[in-house]
Amino acid sequence: xxxxxxxxxxxxxxxxxxxxxxxxxxxxxxxxxxxxxxxxxxxxxxxxxxxxxxxxxxxxxxxxxxxxxxxxxxxxxxxxxxxxxxxxxxxxxxxxxxxxxxxxxx
Ligand code: HEC
Numbered sequence: 547x548x549x550x551x552x553x554x555x556x557x558x559x560x561x562x563x564x565x566x567x568x569x570x571x572x573x574x575x576x577x578x579x580x581x582x583x584x585x586x587x588x589x590x591x592x593x594x595x596x597x598x599x600x601x602x603x604x605x606x607x608x609x610x611x612x613x614x615x616x617x618x619x620x621x622x623x624x625x626x627x628x629x630x631x632x633x634x635x636x637x638x639x640x641x642x643x644x645x646x647x648x649x650x651x652x
Contacts, residue, residue, distance in 0.1 A: 573646065580639055581646040587627075592647045605652035611644040 581592075584603060588594060592603030603611070617623035619632040632640070 573649070577642055577646050581643050584643065584647075591650050593650075593652070602652070603647040604650040606644075606647050608644045608648040611647060612640055615640045615644070 584592065587600050588603045589598070589600075592606070594600055594602040614623065615628075615632050615635070618625050618628040619635075621629060623629075635643075
């Protein structure tokens, strides 16, 4: 519980740090805020630095991400952290997040 809380706070902090509120973005804030949970590890807007061991999320096809998230959630895909994380997300949140990252340019 504590772990999830700090992830959420970190997500909000990185949202502020990247100044997304200053942009006239068409993406609703709640969508960005939900997707920002992932920025701590997967990079701002899902862009990782070159050579990162963590996969980038930017531009990942929606269907692929939903399948991976569900596989982490039900344990059919092994993970170090993603299985824990996905257990805290509803199907609706996964859908929202996957839609967001699919729309982000690589
Ligand atoms: C604490 C760090 C961390 C956070 C936060 C995190 N991830 Fe991950 N993610 C990882 C790691 C590490 C992997 C590699 C699999 C593993 O070991 O868990 C991974 C793998 C993935 C994969 C598989 C990529 C592929 O190429 O198949 C997807 C999809 C993914 N994460 C999505 C997300 C989403 C969406 C969020 C936000 C809800 C998120 N992650 C938050 C660390 C993180």
